[in-house]
Amino acid sequence: MSNNETGSGGRGTSTTAAASAEGRRPSTRPGTGLVTVLRVGSSRVGYETRMYFRTTDSVFFTFLFPFIMLAIFTAAFGSSGNIGTAPDGSGGISVGAYYLPGMLAAGMLLSGVQNLAVDIAGEKGDGTLKRLGGTPLSPLSYFIGKIGQVLVTGVFQAALLILVARVLLGIDLPTDPEKWLTFAWVFLLGVITSAFLGIALSALPRSGKSATAVVIPIVLVLQFISGVYLQFYLLPDWMQNAASVFPLKWMAQGMRGVFLPDSFASLEQNESWDFPLIALNLLIWLVVGLVLSRVTFRWIRKDT
Amino acid sequence: MELSFPVVRVRDLHKSYGAFEAIRGISFDIEAGETFALLGPNGAGKSTAIEILEGYRDRSSGEVSVLGVDPQRGGLAWKSRLGIVLQSTGESGNVTVTEQLTHFAGLYPRPRRVAEVIEAVGLESQAKTRISKLSGGQRRRVDVALGIIGRPELLFLDEPTTGFDPEARHQFWGLVRRLKAEGTTILLTTHYLDEAAQLGDRAGVINDGLLIDIGAIGEIGGADARVPLVRWREPSGVLREKRTPEPARLVAELVAASGAEPAELEVIRPSLEDIYLGLVRGSRALNDDADANTADLLEDDTEVLA
Numbered sequence: 001m002s003n004n005e006t007g008s009g010g011r012g013t014s015t016t017a018a019a020s021a022e023g024r025r026p027s028t029r030p031g032t033g034l035v036t037v038l039r040v041g042s043s044r045v046g047y048e049t050r051m052y053f054r055t056t057d058s059v060f061f062t063f064l065f066p067f068i069m070l071a072i073f074t075a076a077f078g079s080s081g082n083i084g085t086a087p088d089g090s091g092g093i094s095v096g097a098y099y100l101p102g103m104l105a106a107g108m109l110l111s112g113v114q115n116l117a118v119d120i121a122g123e124k125g126d127g128t129l130k131r132l133g134g135t136p137l138s139p140l141s142y143f144i145g146k147i148g149q150v151l152v153t154g155v156f157q158a159a160l161l162i163l164v165a166r167v168l169l170g171i172d173l174p175t176d177p178e179k180w181l182t183f184a185w186v187f188l189l190g191v192i193t194s195a196f197l198g199i200a201l202s203a204l205p206r207s208g209k210s211a212t213a214v215v216i217p218i219v220l221v222l223q224f225i226s227g228v229y230l231q232f233y234l235l236p237d238w239m240q241n242a243a244s245v246f247p248l249k250w251m252a253q254g255m256r257g258v259f260l261p262d263s264f265a266s267l268e269q270n271e272s273w274d275f276p277l278i279a280l281n282l283l284i285w286l287v288v289g290l291v292l293s294r295v296t297f298r299w300i301r302k303d304t
Numbered sequence: 305m306e307l308s309f310p311v312v313r314v315r316d317l318h319k320s321y322g323a324f325e326a327i328r329g330i331s332f333d334i335e336a337g338e339t340f341a342l343l344g345p346n347g348a349g350k351s352t353a354i355e356i357l358e359g360y361r362d363r364s365s366g367e368v369s370v371l372g373v374d375p376q377r378g379g380l381a382w383k384s385r386l387g388i389v390l391q392s393t394g395e396s397g398n399v400t401v402t403e404q405l406t407h408f409a410g411l412y413p414r415p416r417r418v419a420e421v422i423e424a425v426g427l428e429s430q431a432k433t434r435i436s437k438l439s440g441g442q443r444r445r446v447d448v449a450l451g452i453i454g455r456p457e458l459l460f461l462d463e464p465t466t467g468f469d470p471e472a473r474h475q476f477w478g479l480v481r482r483l484k485a486e487g488t489t490i491l492l493t494t495h496y497l498d499e500a501a502q503l504g505d506r507a508g509v510i511n512d513g514l515l516i517d518i519g520a521i522g523e524i525g526g527a528d529a530r531v532p533l534v535r536w537r538e539p540s541g542v543l544r545e546k547r548t549p550e551p552a553r554l555v556a557e558l559v560a561a562s563g564a565e566p567a568e569l570e571v572i573r574p575s576l577e578d579i580y581l582g583l584v585r586g587s588r589a590l591n592d593d594a595d596a597n598t599a600d601l602l603e604d605d606t607e608v609l610a
Contacts, residue, residue: 039410040410043407043410044407047399047403047407050398050399050403051396051398051399054398054399054434055396055398122396126393126394126395126396127390127394128395128396130360130390130393131388131390131393131395131450133360134358134359134360134383134386134388134390135383135384135388135408135412135454136380136381136384136411136413136454137380137411138380300360
C-alpha cells in the first residue's frame, strides 16, 4: 500500500496541529510498509497465541485432542500385542509407537485447518474482523499472526506429544539426526499448509455458529481415511487413492517415515516412504491454500 | 485549497440492495472540527450511509470523499486517520482491557497513551479485567476506547452510548467534548436526541433513504417547530393546545377569561426530540395521502386532543 493517495496536505488540518501541540509521539513510525507489516504481524502472534490458550474449545478440541486419542488407542489396543510382528509373534512395535506418527499428523491438521477455519469463521461472525477491517491492520499482518499462532501452538503440541510418548509410554525415538531433519521439514511444510487451508476453509461456513458443524466432519473424515485412526495399510486401495488426493495422508506418511522402523516402509502404497512425493503433494496444497486464502479472505461480507 | 476542503463530502449518494433502495440520493458536508449528528429511525439508511463513509460498503452511485479520499479506495494510511466505533458487537473478549488497547495502539502510527484512554473512558478499575467479564455498558466503553486509541482525525460514533447508565452517558459527553476541543471531527448517530442536542453542532435527519432536513442543531426543523406550545384543560373538560410565540400572554388571557387557574396548564418548549419526531412524522405523512388528509382536518392551529 502506498501513502501517496492521502498526501501530506490532507493532514495539515487543525486536528494534527492540536494533536502535536500535546507534544506526544511525533509521526516517525511508518504507517505502512514491510517493516510495520512484520512488526505488527509478530505482535499479533503473541496476541493470537494468548487468545488460543484462553479459549477452552481450542485447547480441548485442537491442542489436547491428539493426546486424548493416543491415550484411548493405547488403552484400548495395547493389550492385543504389538503391530507388525513376525509370524512367530516376535518383534513389531507397540500400539502407542504405531499411533504416535498418526497423532502428530492429526495435531498438524487440527492446529492448522480445524483451529483456523473455526477461529476465523467465528471472528467473521462476531464482529472481530469488521473491527480490524476499520483499523490500519494489513491483512498480511493478520495472516502472519494466524500462521505464527499455528506454528507456536503446533510446535508446542508436537513437542509435548513426543515427550509424553517417550516418558509416559516408553516409546523409542529415532536417534539418527537425518530422521529429525526430515521431521523438521515435513512438520513445517505440513503445519504451514494446514494453516493456509484453514484460512481458506474459513470462507465456507455461513456463520460463526455453523463453523464447527461444517469444519469438523471434513477434518474427521480425512483423519479416518488418511491413516490417523485406522492403520493405513489395512484400508482398501480405492480409499487409499482417495486419501492421496488430500494433504493429511502425506503428513501421516511423512511422520511414519520418521518414527516407524524402516521395515514398515514396505506397508506403504509404493512400499517406500516416498519423501519426494510427500514434499511435492504438500507443496501443491500449500500453493492451493495460499491462493484460496488470498482470493476468499474478506474483512466483511460486502453485500451489493 | 485542501485546508478548506470538508472532511466528509457526500453528493447524491445512492445505495441499493437488489430492488430495495436503502439510500435514495443524499448530499451533505462535514467540516473539520465539527460534530455532526445523523439522526433517523431504525431502517432509515443511517447505518448504510455511515458504513459507506467508513469504507465497509460500496455505494451504488454518487460521490463520496472522506479526508480527501474515496472510501472505496481508502488504504491503510487512510484508515490510520479514522476512528470507528461500530454498533455493538459480540466478540469473545478473551483479553483484558489493557491488553486489547495496547494491541490496537500498536496498529496506529501516532496512538494515544493506553492508560490515558482507559482513564478517559472511566475503566481504570477494570483495566486488568477480561473484556468478556465486563457489563454491556463497560464493553461499550471499550469500543469507544478502541475508536479513539489511534488519535483519529475523524471519529465515527454509531450509537455509542447504548447501554450506558445516565452517569456514564454524562461522562461520555465530557469525553466527546474534550475530543472536539482537540480538533477531532465527529460523525455521531444516536437515538438519544438529548445527546445529539448536547454534542452536535449540526444535524441531518434521514428518513426512508432521504435527507429530510439538515442544519444547525438550534435551527433544524425550522423556526415554526420551535414555537412554544401551551396546553390546558378547559372548564368544559376539553384538552386544548395552541402554539404561540407569546405563551405568557396566552396564559394571562386564559386566566383573565375564566377568572381561575386553568386546569393542567403546561407551557412546552419543543425539545430536539419533539422537533425530530415532527420531522419524521411529517415526511411520512407526505408519503402517505391518508395521513396528509387527517392533518388537513385539524382546525387551524388549535388542536383538540381529547
